[in-house]
Amino acid sequence: MVVSFVWWLAHDPVHDFSKSMPGKDNRPPRADSLTELVHIGEYFNAGTGVLTEGKEVWPRFRGSDFDNISKSTHKLLDGFGGKVPEILWTVDLGEGHAGAAIYKGAVYILDYDELKRSDILKCINLADGKLVWERGYRVTIKRNHGMSRTVPAVTEKYIVSIGPRAHVMCLDRLTGNVKWGLDIEKDYKTEIPFWYTGQCPIIENDIAYIATGGKALMVAIDCETGKKIWETPNPKKWKMSHSSIMPMEFGGRRMFVYSAVGGICGIAASGPDAGTVLWSSTAWNKSVVAPSPVCMPDGKIFLTAGYGAGSMVLQLESSGSNFTIRMIDQYLPLEGLASEQQTPLYFKGHLIGIEPKDAGALRNQMICVNPVNCRVPVWSSGPEARFGLGPYLIADNKLFILNDDGVLTIVKPDIKKYIQIDQIKLFDGQDAWAPIAVADGYMVLRDSKRMIGIKLAVD
């Protein structure tokens, strides 16, 4: 009895337990990455290609109107008829998901070349895929689920690109001459997002807008001179996300909506208070945000993110010059429209997107919801029509969906039901996640290692 009592007293039943404390992974303090001196735009190579003049443009991420809907007048294929469209050209690229912009016959893409260890902005002739010129700079990037991730912004005069480690380069569009460069990581002490920079720059009225994170929340830079026009302070230390700035018109104001890691805000785009925060909210604070905000005309803003974050719908309201933002709904991926990488489409007052893998029975299905209630699908593509993390856009009143492995699907855009028109294996692809670009009847797509050009116009 006594022995048992002593044993009971002396025995520690949890003696072999260990505490799970931070730091057990032996991660060293973050290295100061400023030691690498990067000369943005340091070299230029002319190619053999000659530009064939085009008429139309797809000048940036999500196209001219930021809605991923092409306004091209070209009539595109109604179906494939069992025949794979001819791949006009193929360009090998470094591993990544950077997408192309198209401007009057020229394709612009920011690639990372592992052999040259360089970010390289390539100008390629849309008609034949030949390199016209390229401008690059040496910078060390390690593979991390791909390297390049952004789409350049292109205007008549300028091209602005952002590299994986947030090096901004502004070039003359036609000559490729360097206008200016900006090292955001160095100048703004910005923490680069997990899988490198995914933010695509925008240019409006010859001014480039970049959400930097770090010392500033957003900056406006004159494209001609590189001079900073305004900087939005970042007192809450919000971080750069993979998401991009989306312009929004509401309450008589034009504003830039940005979903950072830390919160979401609307920043005045013009007027004497340009660059000031009109409204902000920390209700939306997710650790990884890749899709961009979908801003709707009635002031609703749809936000979604991956890694189980789910979605949120905000309502922006204005009263005089004041703006208020309130949350209407938030839910998990299992409970309504969500997206991990791609930004859903806003079409005829409805939202259309592809559900992530953690969406239960609707996983990987395309669904359409009314923003009034994003939890109830108006339609879903059904278990026989599942897609991946690839892009989708509307052109010539057809919804084109590219699957991870290179399967291209045509769907009739409709807010009442899912109507699949045709589907074809376009190429043997892997991780074909980059946004699609459409102009002059051509479609430019890519997988993780190559970009292809096809002609879909029937006229």
Next chain:
Amino acid sequence: MDRKKFINNSGRLVLLGGLAYLTGSIIYQRKVSASGKYVWQIDPFKCTQCGRCATECVKDLSAVKCVHAYSLCGYCDLCGGYFKPNTHKLNTGAESQLCPTGALNRKFVEEPFFEYTIDEKLCNGCAKCVKGCGSFGNGSLHLQIRHDLCQNCNECSISRMCPSNAISRVPIETAYLIKGDFKKPAVSTPK
């Protein structure tokens, strides 16, 4: 032919047909064991991470363990199998971890890569990490029945409860279906 003979012949024919079908289907599926021995195993491509492997095994601590196909792993800093969804602090603190028993270990390799290993003494086969890895990553974490722990019951109690019929007997020569070497059966691609 009289009635008795007809019934006898018909019976023989049905028996032979059944045996031929059984043999044929086994040969077709190439699941014949050279040694004639079979063990229970999980098809990682059928598994839906329902969590029943942790509770239905006759062993006190399930014989089902998480295994890691390193060739498929992205060595991510933000690992969907290791961290709870929407965790902001990517460190080894218990509050950030998805695994309820702390069986998944994370070690720094070089920026921005981390290696994840499984402590099988702690793993209960709950598949929370498998679900996280499959939902947000490459799906390199998956469940397997450990044959040094499995009692190889005549009727596996987990297989009876498995909602996706992911557990079946496999030849002992291919006792483990590790992702990478073991690939998802090909499906016809859309035309």
